Amino acid sequence: MSSIDPINELQKLLYGRLELVDQLSLKMMKSENAPRIPEITKHIFSSGGKKLRPLMCIASAETLNYKSNKHITLAATIEFIHTATLLHDDVVDESSTRRGKKTANILWDNKSSVLVGDFLFSRAFQLMVSTNSLNILEVLSNTAALITESEVLQLTNIRNIDIDLKTYFKIIEGKTAILFSAACETGAMLATNNIEHIKCFKEYGRAFGISFQLIDDYLDYKGNTKLMGKDVGNDFYNSKLTFPIIFTLSKATKLDCLNIKNLFKKPKKSKDDFDTLLNILNKYSSLESTKNEAIKWSEMAKKSLLSIPNNKLKKLLEEICDNIILRKL
Amino acid sequence: MSSIDPINELQKLLYGRLELVDQLSLKMMKSENAPRIPEITKHIFSSGGKKLRPLMCIASAETLNYKSNKHITLAATIEFIHTATLLHDDVVDESSTRRGKKTANILWDNKSSVLVGDFLFSRAFQLMVSTNSLNILEVLSNTAALITESEVLQLTNIRNIDIDLKTYFKIIEGKTAILFSAACETGAMLATNNIEHIKCFKEYGRAFGISFQLIDDYLDYKGNTKLMGKDVGNDFYNSKLTFPIIFTLSKATKLDCLNIKNLFKKPKKSKDDFDTLLNILNKYSSLESTKNEAIKWSEMAKKSLLSIPNNKLKKLLEEICDNIILRKL
Numbered sequence: 001m002s003s004i005d006p007i008n009e010l011q012k013l014l015y016g017r018l019e020l021v022d023q024l025s026l027k028m029m030k031s032e033n034a035p036r037i038p039e040i041t042k043h044i045f046s047s048g049g050k051k052l053r054p055l056m057c058i059a060s061a062e063t064l065n066y067k068s069n070k071h072i073t074l075a076a077t078i079e080f081i082h083t084a085t086l087l088h089d090d091v092v093d094e095s096s097t098r099r100g101k102k103t104a105n106i107l108w109d110n111k112s113s114v115l116v117g118d119f120l121f122s123r124a125f126q127l128m129v130s131t132n133s134l135n136i137l138e139v140l141s142n143t144a145a146l147i148t149e150s151e152v153l154q155l156t157n158i159r160n161i162d163i164d165l166k167t168y169f170k171i172i173e174g175k176t177a178i179l180f181s182a183a184c185e186t187g188a189m190l191a192t193n194n195i196e197h198i199k200c201f202k203e204y205g206r207a208f209g210i211s212f213q214l215i216d217d218y219l220d221y222k223g224n225t226k227l228m229g230k231d232v233g234n235d236f237y238n239s240k241l242t243f244p245i246i247f248t249l250s251k252a253t254k255l256d257c258l259n260i261k262n263l264f265k266k267p268k269k270s271k272d273d274f275d276t277l278l279n280i281l282n283k284y285s286s287l288e289s290t291k292n293e294a295i296k297w298s299e300m301a302k303k304s305l306l307s308i309p310n311n312k313l314k315k316l317l318e319e320i321c322d323n324i325i326l327r328k329l
Numbered sequence: 330m331s332s333i334d335p336i337n338e339l340q341k342l343l344y345g346r347l348e349l350v351d352q353l354s355l356k357m358m359k360s361e362n363a364p365r366i367p368e369i370t371k372h373i374f375s376s377g378g379k380k381l382r383p384l385m386c387i388a389s390a391e392t393l394n395y396k397s398n399k400h401i402t403l404a405a406t407i408e409f410i411h412t413a414t415l416l417h418d419d420v421v422d423e424s425s426t427r428r429g430k431k432t433a434n435i436l437w438d439n440k441s442s443v444l445v446g447d448f449l450f451s452r453a454f455q456l457m458v459s460t461n462s463l464n465i466l467e468v469l470s471n472t473a474a475l476i477t478e479s480e481v482l483q484l485t486n487i488r489n490i491d492i493d494l495k496t497y498f499k500i501i502e503g504k505t506a507i508l509f510s511a512a513c514e515t516g517a518m519l520a521t522n523n524i525e526h527i528k529c530f531k532e533y534g535r536a537f538g539i540s541f542q543l544i545d546d547y548l549d550y551k552g553n554t555k556l557m558g559k560d561v562g563n564d565f566y567n568s569k570l571t572f573p574i575i576f577t578l579s580k581a582t583k584l585d586c587l588n589i590k591n592l593f594k595k596p597k598k599s600k601d602d603f604d605t606l607l608n609i610l611n612k613y614s615s616l617e618s619t620k621n622e623a624i625k626w627s628e629m630a631k632k633s634l635l636s637i638p639n640n641k642l643k644k645l646l647e648e649i650c651d652n653i654i655l656r657k658l
Contacts, residue, residue, distance in 0.1 A: 033499060034481040088447060092440040111421040114443055115481045118417060118450070122473035125454055129466045137458045137466065144451035152363040152444045170362060 006319035010055050013313070017058050018051060020072045025079065028123045040104050040116045044083055047099045053078045053183045056208075056317070060187030060201045063313040070131050070190050077131075077140065078183045080124035085147060085175075087117035092155065093238055136186045143182040150174025159239040161249070161261045168246050169210070176216075177209025184208075200304050204317070207301035212324055214294035217242035221278065222287050223328065233274045239264055243293060248286045256280050291325065298325055335648035339384050342642070346387050347380060349401045354408065357452045369433050369445045373412055376428045382407045382512045385537075385646070389516030389530045392642040399460050399519050406460075406469065407512045409453035414476060414504075416446035421484065422567055465515045472511040479503025488568040490578070490590045497575050498539070505545075506538025513537075529633050533646070536630035541653055543623035546571035550607065551616050552657065562603045568593055572622060577615040585609050620654065627654055 011018065025045065031037040054075030061071040089095070090103040091113045097103060105113040121144070128140050154171045157163050184205030188198045220235045221244055235242050241264070249257055260280060263273050281287055298321040308314055340347065354374065360366040383404030390400040418424070419432040420442045426432060434442040450473070457469050483500045486492050513534030517527045549564045550573055564571050570593070578586055589609060592602050610616055627650040637643055 031478050031481070033503075034478050034485060036481050036485045037478065088443055091443055110439070111484055112481070114417055114420055115477060115484060117447075119474065119477040119481060121447070121450060122470065122477050125470040126474050129463065129470045132463060134458065134461060134463070138455075141451065141454040141458045145448065145455055148444060148448040148451050149360050149363050149366065152360070152365050152441070152448060155440055155444060156363060156365045174362075 006316045006323050007050055007052065007055070010059055010313075010316050010320070011051075013316070014055060014058050014062070017072060017075070018054070020069070021051075021054050021058075021075045021079070024072060024076045024127075028076065028080070028127060029120075031119070036108070036112060037116055037119055040087075040108060040112060041083070041120065043101070043107065044086065044104060047101045049099065051079065053082055053179060056180065056205065056320075057183035057187040059313050059317055060184040060205075061191045063308065063311060063317060064188055064191035064197060066187075066191035068190070070133075071187055073127055073131050074136070074186055074190065075183075077124050077127040078179065078186075080120045080127060081140075081144060081147070082179060084117045084120035084124065085151070087113045087120070089151070091117075092151070093234075095234070131190075133189070136189055139182055139186055139189070143178050146174045146178050150178075154240070157241065159264065160241065161264055163241045163246060165243075165246055165250070168241070168243060172210060172213040172217075173206070176213040177206045180209035180212065181205035197308060200306075200308055204301050204304040207297045207304060208321060208324070211294045211297035211301060211321065214243055214290055214297065215324060215327060217244060218287055218290040218294065219328070221281065233271075236264075236274055236277060237269050243290045244281055244286045247289055247293075248281055248284050251284045251286075252280065256283070295325055298322065335645045335652050336379055336381070336384070339388055339642075339645050339649070340380075342645070343384060343387050343391070346401060346404070347383065349398070350380075350383050350387075350404045350408070353401060353405045353456075357405065357409070357456060358449075360448070365437070365441060366445055366448055369416075369437060369441060370412070370449065372430075372436065373415065373433060376430045378428065380408065382411055382508060385509065385534065385649075386512035386516040388642050388646055389513040389534075390520045392637065392640060392646060393517055393520035393526060395516075395520035397519070399462075400516055402456055402460050403465070403515055403519065404512075406453050406456040407508065407515075409449045409456060410469075410473060410476070411508060413446045413449035413453065414480070416442045416449070418480070420446075421480070422563075424563070462518070465518055468511055468515055468518070472507050475503045475507050479507075483569070486570065488593065489570065490593055492570045492575060494572075494575055494579070497570070497572060501539060501542040501546075502535070505542040506535045509538035509541065510534035526637060529635075529637055533630050533633040536626045536633060537650060537653070540623045540626035540630060540650065543572055543619055543626065544653060544656060546573060547616055547619040547623065548657070550610065562600075565593075565603055565606060566598050572619045573610055573615045576618055576622075577610055577613050580613045580615075581609065585612070624654055627651065 029038050029041040029045070057075045057078050058071050086098065087104055090098060090105050091110045095103050096106050104116070128137055150171050150173070154175060157167060157171065181202050182205070185198060185202035188201035192198065217235065220232060220242065223232050245260065249260060252260070260277065263269070263277050266273060301321045302318045305314055305318060358367050358370040358374070386404045386407050387400050415427065416433055419427060419434050420439045424432050425435050433445070457466055479500050483504060486496060486500070510531050511534070514527060514531035517530035521527065546564065549561060549571065552561050574589065578589060581589070589606065592598070592606050595602060630650045631647045634643055634647060
């Protein structure tokens with residue numbers, strides 16, 4: 001594995017395109033009538049995400065030698081959908097910080113976050129219509145529907161201590177992996193009519209996204225608050241059952257299972273509760289197992305690209321699969 | 330004007346099509362994974378709206394002799410967008426009843442309303458993509474963006490006692506009229522390539538929608554709680570400045586203006602406050618003026634159809650313009 005950060009490498013290599021995505025995004029964020037909209041969207045866009053999804057969309061198209069500029073529009077579309085879901089997620093999760101900054105629902109209010117999320121969502125549809133491709137529109141509208149469906153599935157499984165891994169994977173595939181998958185698939189669709197190649201990118205994005213979410217769930221127990229800019233233990237405090245817990249429940253003694261259940265049932269959870277839970281997780285090496293599961297998916301992502309012709313961009317897309325495992329935020 | 334209710338007439342005449350819209354809607358509401366979705370959507374779809382928007386979409390297409398079945402999909406799309414905005418509106422307005430039933434945000438919670446609204450919104454996009462028409466997609470995605478933009482504009486003008494009629498009309502055109510306009514315009518687009526005819530239906534829907542919202546604002550001061558299934562005075566209690574108030578402020582003495590401003594400023598408003606406000610409105614015949622403004626727009630809607638060939642459906646579309654003025658709920 002390269003010692004250079006492949007995400008930085010991609011960002012450098014595709015700098016010009018990312019600039020165009022930013023320009024288009026800024027234009028589409030504008031609202032003459034409602035100045036609250038650019039206020040909130042600027043806040044959330046400028047909070048320093050890595051722009052991983054637009055980056056992967058552009059890289060997928062250009063790995064297949066795409067030479068035109070519709071991937072700029074597509075990348076902005078993907079980022080708008082992502083940002084809209086972040087705004088609504090923070091309302092639903094009652095989050096107060098994201099990437100070290102106060103969330104929009106705290107700085108303004110829930111109402112603004114709901115409506116500005118809707119605005120970004122509808123702007124995403126305007127953008128995707130402007131690509132003039134019904135095939136791409138179909139993929140992206142199906143993606144949006146699956147994301148929202150999975151968010152509801154997640155909400156209705158809050159505090160459901162009996163949730164199984166099948167449901168967990170259904171949730172993360174829908175709420176996270178599908179957007180990575182759509183970013184790569186539609187990027188490839190712009191570049192080629194080769195159905196097999198398009199499938200490779202679709203599968204690559206999906207497996208990458210699952211790995212990404214597993215590491216997210218891992219870091220929520222293992223991460224460093226200062227680095228991540230959000231609190232460790234959020235999933236526990238919000239009674240969200242994720243891989244480390246579901247895995248432990250499938251391995252642990254009856255007594256440990258009962259202890260976990262009682263901790264999750266508590267309406268007010270303390271730092272001590274979190275530490276008690278961590279001790280049980282460590283007893284079963286559950287965090288290591290979560291990381292290993294993420295590595296499995298990351299390897300699958302890399303394998304998905306096997307039949308794609310080699311070039312520098314493809315190599316970087318493979319390398320970010322390893323990199324995502326090492327991420328600390 | 331006919332003594333028969335033209336909306337009932339349209340519903341009878343287009344019964345078969347409305348049945349198909351219902352079937353399609355039910356299919357698109359389904360979610361194998363997240364049963365909360367059909368629970369909530371059934372609740373809101375079955376709460377007995379008149380289905381005015383899908384009705385007008387279908388009637389517009391068939392007035393122009395449309396013979397195929399894409400208007401079924403289009404009508405369902407329009408109703409899904411409408412229902413999604415209702416779910417989010419109720420969260421933003423903190424409403425507890427709609428059409429005499431408890432709202433979803435009360436029966437379930439705000440989180441579910443936000444996410445299920447998102448789901449319906451994305452389902453609407455799946456539906457519209459299935460019409461395979463990029464022109465229609467463009468109109469509808471622009472419509473969705475304008476609706477959400479106007480909702481934000483409305484939110485940021487809550488308690489803004491200095492709001493002028495220009496801003497008021499911008500808000501109601503965006504939050505209400507544009508969807509009626511898009512319903513009629515896209516219905517016509519399916520039926521004809523005649524740009525003038527399409528424009529007529531677009532303008533018809535817009536003027537109808539403005540009239541519809543003016544009557545809504547009128548009824549919020551004048552209506553009958555039992556009949557309407559929602560409380561009179563909502564706009565006042567939510568500090569929403571609408572035509573009756575903005576009109577009064579433009580006509581009233583300094584003292585009356587000050588009284589109105591003070592009433593709106595109160596953080597907790599009582600029934601007595603509402604009655605005091607009503608007395609001031611009556612002094613300037615503001616509710617009659619609101620109704621007259623609605624009649625003006627309703628007449629404009631009728632005139633928009635002048636160049637459209639006469640038939641039974643066109644006659645009913647004209648008649649609902651008069652009917653909307655008489656509505657009591």
